[in-house]
Amino acid sequence: MIHEFKKVLKTYAIGMLWLLGLLWPLMGIHPDGTLTFVNAFKVWLGILGVTFCGLLLYVANKSGSLNVITRPLLDTREKINIASSKVPFWVWWLIVLAVALAFPNFTTRYAQDIAIQVLIYICLGLGLNIVIGLAGMLDLGYIAFYGVGAYTYALLSVNYGISFWMSLPIAATTAAIAGCIIGYPTLRMRGDYLAIVTLGFGEIVRLILNNWMTLTNGPNGILGIKAPAIYLPIFEGGLSFEYFYLKKLYYLYYVALALAIFTIIAVHRLIYSRIGRAWESIREDETAAELMGVNTFLLKLLAYAMGAVFAGLAGAFFAARMRFVSPESFTFLESAMVLCMVVLGGMGSIPGIILGVGALIILPEIFREFELYRMLAVGLAMVVMMVFKPAGLIPAKRVGTRSEEKEG
């Protein structure tokens, strides 16, 4: 343990000194010509304390000194795994579904609001997962499709009075078309170029929403979007229907839940389909995939469009839920948030992404007083995950079994 610790200590010490050197000029040089050291040192000591504990734990865990604690934990986890695998998979699903259905009956408005956000971001995360996790293309302008979906419903509702349910497929279609328009010129590129071009496209969409005053009302946004409505049957005096607006969060929660379940099932089916396998082959090696007869261009375009569809659905719901849209909701930082959810949970893994979404929405709510540090933590999480655990918290399982796994 001591030996391992010595090895990392030098790097760690240099790193912390470097941090101090960067932090102090930002915090300790004042416009009145004075230099202070206390503030910067306080912050630095805080960081030092936290990271040092982390380092100790990391080293202890690596050298096996923590076996006393981790071994029983691992054992119990193993036992739970074995016990849970005896229960069929669908039972777990039913339990989760039952909890999700009963959720708004026990909780306050506030919790329902957070739950709706989680569900919206599950749609977004899973949609982005198709593009990044399955097809392996880094898309940094993903939130643009969300914006397209939201504005589609907003404009249809305000200008033509078309209902939410009618607009949902239309929003999905327009988002898919936008995806194709953006995808067509960019898909010839790979990797980093694609990332920065999608980033550019995302910005262009936002600028258009911001500046096209006659259509989108610019930065002021669109007000007066209608909530989803259903025909409620009334049995008094024969059968008649009442046009009922689902304005309460309680009802909206179920709409969001339906949307999220639809997305989860659709993405699950896509992963285990021929198309999903083709996407994964493109991710692993595009040239080899093409050689094996995969139409890479068409499939990449499809991945883009499919990802956009889910964003469009989520966007339409977002517009219906807020009953107001403005370009401010569709900035690059939103894209980065969704990306971080996907990366944190594990690219390509559905439970992982749900976990990632939950972590990034619920944790900031719990730690309200640290709201300012949210994006800082997001950025840091992305770096740390990529350096230490690139597959994410719940890594994706391989689709199907390999021949050698079957034999063994």
Added chain:
Amino acid sequence: MDYFIQQLINGLTLGGLYALIALGYTMVYGVIQLINFAHGEFFAAGGYMGVILLSFFAGLGYIDTHPFLCIGASILLTMAYCAFLAMGVERVAYKPLRRASRLAALVSALGMSIFLSNGLMLTQGVFDKAYPSELIQGGFEVGTVIVSYLQLVIMGLTILLLVGLNILVFKTRVGMAMRATAQDKIMSSLVAISSNRIIAMTFAIGAGLAACAGIMVGFYYGSVRYDMGFVPGIKAFAAAVLGGIGNITGAMLGGLIIGMVEIFGAAYISGQYKDVFAFIILISVLYFKPTGIMGENVDDTRV
């Protein structure tokens, strides 16, 4: 015609600044074939560090007695600071991922960029910070065309830095080592060039140039903001691609062209959409000629 010349001068100034930022992208891409997403943040950090130092000198009272000395010292210290920052960022977020997949490296770079811009926000506040623009005031008129001294200073400094960089890269041993690393890392390490050191140095030089651009942008627009690195970062990247990524002369040329297009687009087509022109150039270059104006043939793994 005077309007045209006026815009030409504005375009040259802005283009020079973009060229300075674009050099960082192109040099880093040259040695490790990775887009350094955090590069825009080095530029923003430079802008902030500049205003911190300048106001510090102002507080001490030196700025009235020796204005040019103070500005020069601020620029040099800021460049050093950003170089220091960039070397650390490289060590933390890029070096461990040198053998990982490109997607992992990109995500890590992006995370670093978000982290840095929010770090700036937390330490410096969300509001604009005013630059002491009154330090470099005035200008002269030729007909109706106005050339400010600030523009002259920016252009002069840009040219100085570009010439200096060219000498460094093409005339010195360090530059030769850099070019060797960019061409073939294994081969260059066989002849005792430490590729890690060269990569760190490339990051440092790129960040230093960006930092200088950050200070000048602060002077030019009168203020800095924590998220100011984002859009210029993309535009400078567009410039690097336009010139042929990995090519130093190309990045300078690309920066000038992007700056001109932006200014002329804003002047003659639409001011609201001025940010869009750079993106359109970027996309059309990537679509029609991915190697850029001066780029050599790029093999499949790079595009």
